[in-house]
Amino acid sequence: MKNAFKWWWGILLAFGLLAASRFFLPLPFVNEVVIFSIYTIGCSFLLGRVGFISFGQPAYLAFGAYGTAFYLFYFGTNPYIGILVGVCAGFIAACIVGPLFVRLRSDYFALVNLALAVIVFYMMQKVLAEYTKGDNGLWFLTNIASTPVLNIGRSSEFFIFAMLVAIGVWALYKYLDDTIFGACCLATKINEGKLQFLGYSNFKVRLLAFIVANTTTALAGALYAVYLGSVSPEITSPARSADPVVVTILGGVGTLFGPLVGTIAYTALRDVLSKFIGNWELFVGFILVFIMLAGEKGLWGSAAPWLQKLFFRGKAADDVAEARR
Amino acid sequence: MSVEILQAKAVTKRFGGLVAVDRVDFTLREHEVAGIIGSNGAGKTTFFNLLTGMFAPDEGAILHKGEDITQMTPQQRVARGVTRTFQLTSTFDNLTVTNNLVLAYFRAHHKSSMWNLLFTRVKRFHDEPKILGILETFDLLTVRERMVKNLSLGEKRRLEIAMAVLAEPEVLLLDEPLAGLAESEIKGVLDVLRGQIGKQTILIVEHKISHIKDFVERLMVMHEGRVIAEGGYEECLNHPEVRRSYWQIDTDETANA
Numbered sequence A: 001m002k003n004a005f006k007w008w009w010g011i012l013l014a015f016g017l018l019a020a021s022r023f024f025l026p027l028p029f030v031n032e033v034v035i036f037s038i039y040t041i042g043c044s045f046l047l048g049r050v051g052f053i054s055f056g057q058p059a060y061l062a063f064g065a066y067g068t069a070f071y072l073f074y075f076g077t078n079p080y081i082g083i084l085v086g087v088c089a090g091f092i093a094a095c096i097v098g099p100l101f102v103r104l105r106s107d108y109f110a111l112v113n114l115a116l117a118v119i120v121f122y123m124m125q126k127v128l129a130e131y132t133k134g135d136n137g138l139w140f141l142t143n144i145a146s147t148p149v150l151n152i153g154r155s156s157e158f159f160i161f162a163m164l165v166a167i168g169v170w171a172l173y174k175y176l177d178d179t180i181f182g183a184c185c186l187a188t189k190i191n192e193g194k195l196q197f198l199g200y201s202n203f204k205v206r207l208l209a210f211i212v213a214n215t216t217t218a219l220a221g222a223l224y225a226v227y228l229g230s231v232s233p234e235i236t237s238p239a240r241s242a243d244p245v246v247v248t249i250l251g252g253v254g255t256l257f258g259p260l261v262g263t264i265a266y267t268a269l270r271d272v273l274s275k276f277i278g279n280w281e282l283f284v285g286f287i288l289v290f291i292m293l294a295g296e297k298g299l300w301g302s303a304a305p306w307l308q309k310l311f312f313r314g315k316a317a318d319d320v321a322e323a324r325r
Numbered sequence B: 001m002s003v004e005i006l007q008a009k010a011v012t013k014r015f016g017g018l019v020a021v022d023r024v025d026f027t028l029r030e031h032e033v034a035g036i037i038g039s040n041g042a043g044k045t046t047f048f049n050l051l052t053g054m055f056a057p058d059e060g061a062i063l064h065k066g067e068d069i070t071q072m073t074p075q076q077r078v079a080r081g082v083t084r085t086f087q088l089t090s091t092f093d094n095l096t097v098t099n100n101l102v103l104a105y106f107r108a109h110h111k112s113s114m115w116n117l118l119f120t121r122v123k124r125f126h127d128e129p130k131i132l133g134i135l136e137t138f139d140l141l142t143v144r145e146r147m148v149k150n151l152s153l154g155e156k157r158r159l160e161i162a163m164a165v166l167a168e169p170e171v172l173l174l175d176e177p178l179a180g181l182a183e184s185e186i187k188g189v190l191d192v193l194r195g196q197i198g199k200q201t202i203l204i205v206e207h208k209i210s211h212i213k214d215f216v217e218r219l220m221v222m223h224e225g226r227v228i229a230e231g232g233y234e235e236c237l238n239h240p241e242v243r244r245s246y247w248q249i250d251t252d253e254t255a256n257a
């Protein structure tokens, strides 16, 4: 019981705070934060845990979003099934391209993913325009049936659902850290030769990581689709392909809560700064340069040990180590 | 009695014009402890790389229990029970000491299916008697929760050998496992390895012959890619060609004697 609490408290505290912020921050902002942080955690996992940087995350976001959109536009009305279809689409796509991509060196991996994002963008905008309605996108807000218990067609109830999903996702990634697989990911990141000589398959470890991360990304896409009630090629625009990487670095690479903190900071900067400064992205650029020069720890990576000292006075040394992750 | 576990048949490896390993014949029999010595650049590590499949030989063949494994990947060879340590210490610096050992232990006792990897917790093995035992023997108990990147070189060395022993391979190939260890530590490591005699087949590369002369049953002396002597310790040392081309050993040993 005590152990269970110790395991969960960080996640529950983080999302408890986020849920509380719902009462003084605009709902669209908080919803955006929840979805975007799920979008980012897959990228953060690949980069921080497995050592793979991907500039093509919008592609996997699009697989999820279009999976859901096709279902809700052409076939059904239940948003939960829609999300499930989106996640499955992302999973299948990751299973197909994964075995090809994870064989590549990290730098080529980044580029091949970018290429995939470009391909998906043109597929959705031009090649499949007959089905995707091209730049106009698919609009299905009115198709979404109201559902019992949690009617996620309404954005206030969607928020509760998205929070629960996010808590589940964070618990999953925290769990993965504790598994042999989690240890293998860190191992393959820095010493694949050794891992191989212990009898593990680097390919298998990386493929598994790729599938887990990009299925999560597709889940974020599916949530976007239901939340916005429409999907257009915009979602996979190559111009936005570095977003999750930016947020990952902003929050702190390879930390559990980095994606959440990074997303809050990024979304806040975007929504607040853009009111005063035209080129808010320039500002984000400067912050990134600063973070990388200052030791690549990111916001959460720098704040966590500090917070720990403040609240625990260095008593729980193992927790400090945990918070740093 | 003597089953041939690993055999090299006239293997040759060239790097450009340099012949790093030159038509080397070598046989490792079951449960034997053999050593390879030779000066810098003699080709010892390269020969190891050929045995373990880091790269394929230009000529010749590698046999495992009589079966040709020349074209097999390192992983396939590990699956057959042939594993190694690295000359430059090779551990997982971003994991704790215990988790390094868990990775070695897990693979020796479980299949590495995706299912097993995903649904086995690392913690399950933290109190595993074998792991605790090895931490004890290698004097790593006090640092077991520490990140490997914060260990001293000697501690890392010991960890690497501990991992190799824990992985329980049939054939253990050790590339200069004693380099970087203090004299006091060397004795401890050799004691552990002695404990493995009769359970595992061990091939050890060493620079300083004095360290392993009581440990190995048979020696192979390499020089510039070729085997210049093979046999017992005395036999090798007194071999005229060894005396001629490898006079350092000679002076080393006479200084010690």
Ligand SMILES: Nc1ncnc2c1ncn2[C@@H]1O[C@H](COP(=O)(O)OP(=O)(O)OP(=O)(O)O)[C@@H](O)[C@H]1O
Pocket: B015, B018, B020, B038, B039, B040, B041, B042, B043, B044, B045, B046, B047, B087, B207
């Ligand atoms: N990958 C490589 N590419 C090119 N040359 C290499 C490579 N590996 C080894 N060599 C060369 O092959 C020769 C044998 O090297 P090797 O590392 O096998 O020697 P060694 O006996 O292990 O020496 P040491 O005692 O220094 O470890 C050396 O001249 C080395 O420079």
Ligand SMILES: [Mg+2]
Pocket: B044, B045, B046, B087, B175
């Ligand atoms: Mg060597």
